[in-house]
Amino acid sequence: MTNTRVQVITSIQRRRRLTREDKERLVAAAMEPGVVASAVAREAGIHVSQLFRWRQQLCGPTGPSAGFAEATILPEPRVAGDSSSIAVAPSGSIEVEFLAAPRLRVSGVVDPATLTAVIDALAKAGRR
Known part of the structure; x- marks a missing residue:
């Protein structure tokens, strides 16, 4: 007999839906002087690229x-x-x-x- 390990998944983790206010709050927190955007994203449980995408959507492009x-x-x-x-x-x-x-x-x-x-x-x- 072989000893086999089985993992049972009991729920489906769905994509989180953040409100516009939550996105604005996170973007504002990331734009504070001296704050590291990746730390804000990590604390919120999102990827830093998502935070930058929200910033571009809310504030407009930041190019020269x-x-x-x-x-x-x-x-x-x-x-x-x-x-x-x-x-x-x-x-x-x-x-x-x-x-x-x-x-x-x-x-x-x-x-x-x-x-x-x-x-x-x-x-x-x-x-x-």
């Missing part, structure tokens, strides 16, 4: 928005000294970061006409 960033133009630096204040040679830098491409970096003296041409070319390329 397309558009131009704010730019700040600073006055030319001056050398401290006599009242004539000799101007330092102007220099500049332009850095453009694309969503799906490498960065474009222009250093040195930035001519306004060149800057306009770069922006126009990027705008035309984005419309394609």
